[in-house]
Amino acid sequence: MCLLCVIIAVIPLLSILYEVVSRGAPFLSFQFLTNDALHGGIGPSIQGTLILIGLTSLIGVPVGILSGVYLAEFGDNKYASFVRAINDVLTEFPSIVVGITTYSVVVIGIIGSFSPIAGAIALSIMLIPIVARTTDESLKLVPNSVREASLALGIHKWKTTLRIVVPAAKSGIVTGTLLAIARIAGETAPILLTILGSNYFFQGFRSPMDALPLRVFRDARWDDPRVQAEAWGVALILILIVLSLNIAVRLAARGRHKR
Amino acid sequence: MTRKNANIGKDNAEPSSSGVKMQTIDLNAWFGAKQALKDINVSFKTNAVTAIIGPSGCGKSTLIRCLNRMHELVPGSRFSGQVLLDGEDTYAPGVDPVMIRRRVGMVFQKPNPFPTMSIYDNVAAGLKLTGSKKGRDLDKVVRWSLEQATLWDEVKDDLKKAGTSISGGQQQRLCIARAIALQPEVILMDEPCSALDPIATAKIEELIVKLKEEYTVVIVTHNMQQAARVSDFTAFLYLGQLVEYGDTESIFENPRNELTEKYITGKFG
Numbered sequence: 001m002c003l004l005c006v007i008i009a010v011i012p013l014l015s016i017l018y019e020v021v022s023r024g025a026p027f028l029s030f031q032f033l034t035n036d037a038l039h040g041g042i043g044p045s046i047q048g049t050l051i052l053i054g055l056t057s058l059i060g061v062p063v064g065i066l067s068g069v070y071l072a073e074f075g076d077n078k079y080a081s082f083v084r085a086i087n088d089v090l091t092e093f094p095s096i097v098v099g100i101t102t103y104s105v106v107v108i109g110i111i112g113s114f115s116p117i118a119g120a121i122a123l124s125i126m127l128i129p130i131v132a133r134t135t136d137e138s139l140k141l142v143p144n145s146v147r148e149a150s151l152a153l154g155i156h157k158w159k160t161t162l163r164i165v166v167p168a169a170k171s172g173i174v175t176g177t178l179l180a181i182a183r184i185a186g187e188t189a190p191i192l193l194t195i196l197g198s199n200y201f202f203q204g205f206r207s208p209m210d211a212l213p214l215r216v217f218r219d220a221r222w223d224d225p226r227v228q229a230e231a232w233g234v235a236l237i238l239i240l241i242v243l244s245l246n247i248a249v250r251l252a253a254r255g256r257h258k259r
Numbered sequence: 260m261t262r263k264n265a266n267i268g269k270d271n272a273e274p275s276s277s278g279v280k281m282q283t284i285d286l287n288a289w290f291g292a293k294q295a296l297k298d299i300n301v302s303f304k305t306n307a308v309t310a311i312i313g314p315s316g317c318g319k320s321t322l323i324r325c326l327n328r329m330h331e332l333v334p335g336s337r338f339s340g341q342v343l344l345d346g347e348d349t350y351a352p353g354v355d356p357v358m359i360r361r362r363v364g365m366v367f368q369k370p371n372p373f374p375t376m377s378i379y380d381n382v383a384a385g386l387k388l389t390g391s392k393k394g395r396d397l398d399k400v401v402r403w404s405l406e407q408a409t410l411w412d413e414v415k416d417d418l419k420k421a422g423t424s425i426s427g428g429q430q431q432r433l434c435i436a437r438a439i440a441l442q443p444e445v446i447l448m449d450e451p452c453s454a455l456d457p458i459a460t461a462k463i464e465e466l467i468v469k470l471k472e473e474y475t476v477v478i479v480t481h482n483m484q485q486a487a488r489v490s491d492f493t494a495f496l497y498l499g500q501l502v503e504y505g506d507t508e509s510i511f512e513n514p515r516n517e518l519t520e521k522y523i524t525g526k527f528g
Binding site: 150 | 327329332334357358359360361362364365367369371372373374375384385388389434437438441
């Protein structure tokens with residue numbers, strides 16, 4: 001019975017992988033990966049996705065981890081439970097709403113044009129609650145006796161948190177953060193309205209930029225069946241990036257357990 | 260036999276000023292609405308081992324956690340009274356609990372080495388993170404602390420190994436070394452052997468007796484033989500009150516209070 005359920009659960013995943021690989025693999029070539037869109041390549045999309053991952057991590061990871069630390073270590077008050085509740089809501093927030101809000105506030109209001117920064121802000125809004133929660137949960141797994149041991153030595157609370165408790169939860173925090181990044185790397189809705197998409201390589205922080213999910217979206221809507229088919233090639237690259245992040249996390253985690 | 264005083268809470272120890280390292284005055288402690296300690300007046304003598312005995316839930320642990328201001332870390336806890344260290348109130352306004360904890364070290368019931376640190380770093384952690392290195396050679400302090408805790412010979416070749424990789428008894432001695440490294444004046448021990456086997460227990464007990472040469476030791480134990488073996492003074496707590504306090508020999512051989520006698524002879528607890 002359980003085996004049946006497992007099979008039912010795994011079939012869609014495997015068939016997606018099979019479709020993407022079998023239809024996408026023929027497109028793979030050096031030109032395809034490095035040329036811009038006008039010369040039959042997806043270079044700008046790959047570059048854009050990597051820039052987005054970088055910028056989003058830069059904004060979202062510190063804010064997310066510090067929020068999580070606050071919730072877990074200093075969160076014994078009403079204010080923190082309010083923040084925790086909001087955080088849980090944000091985790092499940094519809095991503096298109098994040099996109100349209102960032103569009104109206106950042107793209108129209110602050111920057112005045114589509115921008116990689118707007119995209120990174122939208123993705124950070126998706127990333128922060130996930131990272132905050134995973135940090136919060138990892139820190140709660142650290143036994144209280146560890147905190148007490150440190151405090152009883154006359155080590156200040158903040159040093160205890162930063163130097164003793166956070167390092168003890170480090171592997172959980174790193175794993176959770178990388179998985180969160182892998183998740184938002186494939187988001188489409190928040191970046192559709194903030195970086196718009198582009199045929200060209202990065203053109204500055206006040207210009208539209210491309211990303212792999214947007215390219216899949218555009219290619220698939222094209223009239224030309226050849227361009228439609230190309231979407232599989234782009235999807236394959238996107239999946240490879242997300243999967244390799246996942247696998248890297250798992251390998252790192254396993255390596256740590258062996259030691 | 261003399262008539263035994265059946266009233267508890269009346270036999271509070273007379274604080275004698277000579278050689279008293281720590282002293283509590285009318286100490287009360289609560290967890291939420293539940294009062295854990297009632298008007299405790301007891302003193303702890305310099306270079307002596309004082310054992311606190313009593314049945315589970317009588318407030319032994321709460322008492323020693325008041326001595327280094329760890330009690331107040333529990334959410335919902337309250338406290339009243341005074342705890343004197345060298346005659347000065349550790350709860351006076353303006354006193355930083357962190358500074359008190361550096362002078363009054365603590366060893367816990369379960370060995371709790373820092374999980375991500377090596378044996379060496381566990382001992383060095385307190386010095387590094389309290390900024391109290393002050394030019395002392397870290398290697399020397401680590402070695403000295405481990406020697407004091409009679410652990411050096413067993414781990415000197417494995418200082419880089421994880422603190423959690425050694426046996427439970429060794430971990431507990433590591434925790435003692437970690438506390439000693441900061442050169443506290445008082446060492447509190449909260450049932451330090453309750454998670455250990457008899458051989459490891461014997462080693463820790465030997466160590467406790469040795470430690471009193473340089474420190475004032477307060478040990479909580481539910482093991483009366485242990486109290487009799489290691490301590491110079493014994494305080495018997497029951498239901499949050501101090502029933503009897505005196506030198507260990509007279510408490511065990513000639514208890515003045517009926518409750519003490521019953522507890523020591525194993526009639527309850």
